[in-house]
Amino acid sequence: MRMTTLLTKTAKTAPAEADSANAKFLLQGGFVRQEAAGIYSWLPLGLRVLRNVERIIREEMDALGSQEILMPALHPKEPWVTTGRWDNVDILFKVLSQTKKEYALGASHEEIVTPLVGSFIRSYTDLPVSVYQIQTKFRDELRAKSGILRGREFQMKDMYSFHRTQEDLDAFYQKTLEAYLSVYRRCGVDAKVVEASGGIFTEKKSHEFQVITPAGEDRILACSECTFAQNSEISSLTETDPCPNCGKTLTITKGIEAGNIFDLGTKYSEPFKIEFTDEDGTRKAVLMGCYGIGVSRLVGTVVEASHDDRGIIWPKSIAPYAVHLVSLSSKDPAINERVMTASESLVDELKEAGIEVFWDDRTGVSAGEKFADADLLGIPLRIVISEKALAQGGAEWKLRAGGDARIVPVEGVAEEIAAWVEEK
Amino acid sequence: MRMTTLLTKTAKTAPAEADSANAKFLLQGGFVRQEAAGIYSWLPLGLRVLRNVERIIREEMDALGSQEILMPALHPKEPWVTTGRWDNVDILFKVLSQTKKEYALGASHEEIVTPLVGSFIRSYTDLPVSVYQIQTKFRDELRAKSGILRGREFQMKDMYSFHRTQEDLDAFYQKTLEAYLSVYRRCGVDAKVVEASGGIFTEKKSHEFQVITPAGEDRILACSECTFAQNSEISSLTETDPCPNCGKTLTITKGIEAGNIFDLGTKYSEPFKIEFTDEDGTRKAVLMGCYGIGVSRLVGTVVEASHDDRGIIWPKSIAPYAVHLVSLSSKDPAINERVMTASESLVDELKEAGIEVFWDDRTGVSAGEKFADADLLGIPLRIVISEKALAQGGAEWKLRAGGDARIVPVEGVAEEIAAWVEEK
Numbered sequence: 001m002r003m004t005t006l007l008t009k010t011a012k013t014a015p016a017e018a019d020s021a022n023a024k025f026l027l028q029g030g031f032v033r034q035e036a037a038g039i040y041s042w043l044p045l046g047l048r049v050l051r052n053v054e055r056i057i058r059e060e061m062d063a064l065g066s067q068e069i070l071m072p073a074l075h076p077k078e079p080w081v082t083t084g085r086w087d088n089v090d091i092l093f094k095v096l097s098q099t100k101k102e103y104a105l106g107a108s109h110e111e112i113v114t115p116l117v118g119s120f121i122r123s124y125t126d127l128p129v130s131v132y133q134i135q136t137k138f139r140d141e142l143r144a145k146s147g148i149l150r151g152r153e154f155q156m157k158d159m160y161s162f163h164r165t166q167e168d169l170d171a172f173y174q175k176t177l178e179a180y181l182s183v184y185r186r187c188g189v190d191a192k193v194v195e196a197s198g199g200i201f202t203e204k205k206s207h208e209f210q211v212i213t214p215a216g217e218d219r220i221l222a223c224s225e226c227t228f229a230q231n232s233e234i235s236s237l238t239e240t241d242p243c244p245n246c247g248k249t250l251t252i253t254k255g256i257e258a259g260n261i262f263d264l265g266t267k268y269s270e271p272f273k274i275e276f277t278d279e280d281g282t283r284k285a286v287l288m289g290c291y292g293i294g295v296s297r298l299v300g301t302v303v304e305a306s307h308d309d310r311g312i313i314w315p316k317s318i319a320p321y322a323v324h325l326v327s328l329s330s331k332d333p334a335i336n337e338r339v340m341t342a343s344e345s346l347v348d349e350l351k352e353a354g355i356e357v358f359w360d361d362r363t364g365v366s367a368g369e370k371f372a373d374a375d376l377l378g379i380p381l382r383i384v385i386s387e388k389a390l391a392q393g394g395a396e397w398k399l400r401a402g403g404d405a406r407i408v409p410v411e412g413v414a415e416e417i418a419a420w421v422e423e424k
Numbered sequence: 425m426r427m428t429t430l431l432t433k434t435a436k437t438a439p440a441e442a443d444s445a446n447a448k449f450l451l452q453g454g455f456v457r458q459e460a461a462g463i464y465s466w467l468p469l470g471l472r473v474l475r476n477v478e479r480i481i482r483e484e485m486d487a488l489g490s491q492e493i494l495m496p497a498l499h500p501k502e503p504w505v506t507t508g509r510w511d512n513v514d515i516l517f518k519v520l521s522q523t524k525k526e527y528a529l530g531a532s533h534e535e536i537v538t539p540l541v542g543s544f545i546r547s548y549t550d551l552p553v554s555v556y557q558i559q560t561k562f563r564d565e566l567r568a569k570s571g572i573l574r575g576r577e578f579q580m581k582d583m584y585s586f587h588r589t590q591e592d593l594d595a596f597y598q599k600t601l602e603a604y605l606s607v608y609r610r611c612g613v614d615a616k617v618v619e620a621s622g623g624i625f626t627e628k629k630s631h632e633f634q635v636i637t638p639a640g641e642d643r644i645l646a647c648s649e650c651t652f653a654q655n656s657e658i659s660s661l662t663e664t665d666p667c668p669n670c671g672k673t674l675t676i677t678k679g680i681e682a683g684n685i686f687d688l689g690t691k692y693s694e695p696f697k698i699e700f701t702d703e704d705g706t707r708k709a710v711l712m713g714c715y716g717i718g719v720s721r722l723v724g725t726v727v728e729a730s731h732d733d734r735g736i737i738w739p740k741s742i743a744p745y746a747v748h749l750v751s752l753s754s755k756d757p758a759i760n761e762r763v764m765t766a767s768e769s770l771v772d773e774l775k776e777a778g779i780e781v782f783w784d785d786r787t788g789v790s791a792g793e794k795f796a797d798a799d800l801l802g803i804p805l806r807i808v809i810s811e812k813a814l815a816q817g818g819a820e821w822k823l824r825a826g827g828d829a830r831i832v833p834v835e836g837v838a839e840e841i842a843a844w845v846e847e848k
Contacts, residue, residue, distance in 0.1 A: 005489075006491070007491050007493070007541065007544055007553055007555060008544055009544055030544075033540055033543070035495070035496055035499070035500065035536060035540075036498070036499075036500040036527075039496045039498050039500070040496065041493060041494065041495045041496060041536065041540055042493060042494040042495075043493050044491045044492065044493060044555075047492055047493055047494050050494070065429075067430070067431050067468045068468065068471055069431070069465060069466060069467050069468060069471055070465065070466040070471050070474070071459070071465045071466075072459055072463045072464065072465060072577045073497065073560060073562075073577060074460070074463050074517075074562060074576060074577045075459070075460075076459060076460040076463070090522065091522075093519050093521070094519075095517050095518075095519050095529070097517070097564050097576075098514065098515075098564050098566060099566065103460075105519070105529075112459060112465065116457055116459075116465055117431065119457070120431055120432055120433055120454075129431055131431060131468075136497060136560060138497075138498060140521050140522050142522060142523065152498060152521075153496045153497060153498045
């Protein structure tokens with residue numbers, strides 16, 4: 001993608017309303033645009049990141065054997081009345097049609113998915129089964145805040161599983177917990193699993209995934225030695241107590257909730273009468289679990305956990321592009337032509353290797369401005385082709401994550417870049 | 425995908441409310457599920473078709489140089505007031521938040537995209553530019569009807585282009601018209617371009633794409649000889665008139681509208697004051713075009729245009745799977761084992777060739793029931809492995825679109841299938 005063709009332009013400064021690092025850099029870099037408080041458009045660079053995160057999540061959910069579906073955002077009122085959540089969920093947007101029919105905008109999909117999957121369950125041989133979707137959610141938050149972390153409209157992956165026995169549900173729950181940790185790892189952040197309250201979903205067990213970062217809004221009580229961690233909201237312990245697990249020191253750190261999983265038991269299968277015939281002929285209520293990752297929120301979480309004062313530092317796995325080629329133009333037309341010809345050859349060579357480059361092909365823009373944009377946009381590998389680099393027989397290679405710049409010979413640079421891109 | 429693992433099951437009969445071929449077969453086959461009038465969930469098989477159509481559309485829009493973005497469904501009221509459409513568009517769903525803020529649910533995105541793209545346009549060098557999205561639309565239809573053809577919530581591809589001159593807009597409009605014809609062709613249906621009224625979008629020129637089928641709800645006045653075609657709604661001609669183009673006979677046929685494109689002129693750039701500085705320093709309003717394909721509607725349109733009385737006949741390009749393997753079980757365990765072993769080998773061989781097979785691995789289901797399901801689901805190539813076929817040294821090969829069944833030798837059948845799948 002040539003920068004001179006790209007729809008968006010970076011802004012010199014972040015908008016005044018940016019209340020967090022993710023809002024600041026994503027808005028300033030032109031990844032997203034705010035349409036209203038808590039409501040964003042995803043622009044070309046941001047959408048590429050979102051799609052990369054979606055792809056990772058999809059691969060992990062498919063590997064669990066879950067089947068992808070797509071449920072609507074507009075929900076009839078009746079199933080929300082059946083579960084008692086029509087009146088009890090205050091963040092539920094409600095819509096009245098011309099024909100005076102009431103709908104909810106899906107804040108979650110238990111009311112839709114339970115009868116849906118239930119309609120295909122007759123006997124224990126139909127269990128277990130699990131479905132997921134990557135879809136738009138709506139929540140009427142009193143205060144939207146923290147950029148794309150707490151929005152009124154956002155992208156979510158929600159998965160629902162249906163089981164014959166508690167043991168089977170427990171096993172799937174544990175497999176999903178591990179798949180979630182794999183999602184965060186692959187997206188370049190480390191998450192801690194903490195016990196949490198079930199909120200509006202369940203009174204049974206639930207776990208949150210907390211990405212530890214000082215920008216976090218949740219306070220996590222974690223053991224300095226073992227894996228014990230609890231959300232301080234529901235913990236009866238404090239920082240002065242010994243770890244109940246190993247006796248060592250508990251400390252408070254801050255985290256961003258980046259996913260949660262719930263054992264729903266029969267909370268939803270009972271009101272919808274979703275039962276199966278067991279081997280012995282008896283009818284039993286299906287056990288359910290639900291598992292959510294805010295996909296757009298995860299993009300924001302990565303920015304919170306991976307940036308410096310100049311901009312974003314994207315992990316290669318979800319970066320909009322792996323390679324940012326900066327061509328430094330010169331006032332001397334002959335030099336300019338050499339720089340642009342060398343740049344174009346590199347773009348073509350990498351294209352043949354299946355690598356699309358983000359190319360700053362702008363002329364009349366200073367080196368300082370180009371480097372500042374590269375730091376802001378946060379693409380992991382920056383390659384500079386300039387008069388100076390060419391005079392040294394090569395191109396400048398620099399990682400956004402840190403380390404010194406070095407000159408690599410122009411011959412073979414495409415292969416070297418391709419090898420680096422493929423590296424895990 | 426093993427049929428015994430698949431979430432969905434086919435139904436013996438179509439639901440009573442199915443008012444069209446697409447509703448009948450898509451519901452009965454378990455491609456979609458109706459959640460409320462005009463509101464559907466996409467189940468695993470249906471979602472695969474929808475994604476295939478999306479992929480084709482995305483490839484064609486990318487080839488036009490359009491950049492993909494994703495705008496929200498929840499729109500602030502203000503821009504809809506600016507264009508005068510807050511009060512004039514009767515199918516606009518309106519939402520009131522807890523904090524008494526009003527939103528529209530996006531029925532179209534001119535109100536969002538015009539200021540969005542406009543914020544990046546300064547001079548003529550920033551033009552032309554075009555963006556598109558594949559996103560969920562909401563329309564408060566008085567009557568939802570014809571299955572997924574006219575829904576209250578549906579998937580749409582909407583593209584918007586921004587130009588310096590009418591000539592440039594005209595050229596892009598024409599390129600898009602051809603890209604649209606390519607989309608329909610690749611989805612296995614033939615569409616006719618007809619002049620149409622601009623509806624709620626524009627008073628300037630617009631074209632509709634009509635898929636000709638007796639199930640259509642639009643009446644198209646088309647010349648029997650040349651390319652002349654008009655929507656009879658806006659035509660001043662009737663069936664008895666000669667073609668104004670070539671003088672030959674005009675006939676009325678029925679069509680399903682499967683897309684439309686509009687020259688918007690300055691209808692939206694003027695109220696939002698989206699201007700550019702031209703080469704001579706003057707400020708001018710940007711010219712706009714908009715281009716829509718109902719993605720989910722197109723899936724329904726294909727079913728209307730391509731089915732028989734037994735079920736759907738999917739074009740290979742968008743079929744949920746290219747190959748439907750039917751294993752006929754036997755009461756003799758030895759034969760059963762031979763059938764299942766041969767089936768499993770074929771599935772594995774095709775998997776290695778990158779082809780995922782839809783495998784009817786059910787036992788205790790009659791051949792008749794399995795063939796009826798295969799006809800209903802409409803996967804293009806049916807391969808039967810049975811006692812009878814194995815006795816003849818092969819597997820039975822039959823195309824859903826028609827033609828006789830034939831026995832192909834088990835040796836080499838995987839290669840033959842792979843070659844057929846790759847064929848355009």
